[in-house]
Amino acid sequence: MQAGSIQVLPGRVLEAGVATNASQLLAAQRLRYDVFSAEYGADLDAHAGLDSDRFDDHCIHFIVRDVESSKVVATSRLLLDRDITETDGFYSETEFELAALKATPGSFAELGRTCVHPDYRRTSALSQLWSAVYACLLENDVDYLIGCASISMIDGGHRAWMVAQQLQQHHLVEPQFVVQPRRELPHIAFSSGRVRAVAVPPLIRIYLKLGAQVCGRPCWDPSFRCADLLMLLRVGGLGERHARRFRRS
Structure with missing residues (x-):
């Protein structure tokens, strides 16, 4: 594991880097299963309590470990566009039509399964x-980072609809980057009332702070029982303030 460390609480140190062996990947997949099953009630085709799919073998997997316990406490994965011939596209293409977006000049990578x-x-x-991810984006000269950001629909989808409307009003990409969802949200999620400000999930807040934008309407993900928004981040557009924040020392 290539890592950087930081003291976060008395007696506790976290270490972030790339998973380099099978046991670290299994720990990441176990964490994914635990979080997605508990928080979204996801219907995962899991084996032995692991969340895994056909994309995992072709991704770079990032993990954060508690050094004292060696426990994996955070994870995400990155799929570079040079590797999507092996996967028949990005994961997000199962939810959104990306042909026009992928025709944009420049290199793409997809971030996913973050928890x-x-x-x-x-x-x-x-x-x-994010520090580990950012270093990898720079190392691989990635121009655009995309990823599905999920919003729980445990309340029937009303909050997800509000968040989606709010983000489309204030953080929508230019027309050439707008994508179409393959599955619209269930009708029950839609509200006829006025759109009001609601709390945005933490991962989406991180995207927004880095300058990311939402690529249009959300997609209904029935397996994870959530609404997914496709986010787009111009890697070269990261301000120096944010670059310093996520760059490894």
């Missing part, structure tokens, strides 16, 4: 995860 253990969400785990 943090509930006990570590008030630590630097997510920031450290």
Whole structure:
């Protein structure tokens, strides 16, 4: 594991980097299963409590570990466009029509399956995860980062609809980057009332702080029982303030 460390609580150190062996990948897949099953009630085709799919073998997997316990407490994965011939496209293409977006000059990568253990969400785990991802984006000369950001629909989808409307009003991409969802949200999610400000999920807040934009309407993901928004981040557009924040020292 290629890592950087930071003291976050007395006696606790977190370490972030790339998973380099099968046991680390299994720990990441186990964390994914635990978080997505508990928080979204996801219907995962899991074996032995693991969340895995056909994309995993072709992704770069990032993990954050608690050094004292060696426990994996956060994870994400990155799929570079040079590797999508092996997967028949990005994961997000199962949810959105990306042909026009992928025709844009430049290199793309997709971030996905990001999650943090509930006990570590008030630590630097997510920031450290992004630090490792950012270093990899620079190393591979990635121009655009895309990824599905999920919103729970445990309330029937009303909050997800509000968040989606809010983001489309204030953070929508230019017309040439707008994508179409393959599955619209269930009718029950739609509200006839006025769109009001609601709390945006933490991962989406991180995207927005880095200058990411939403690529249009959300897609209904019945397996994960959530609404997914496709986010687009111009890697070269990261301000120096954010670059310093996520760059490894």
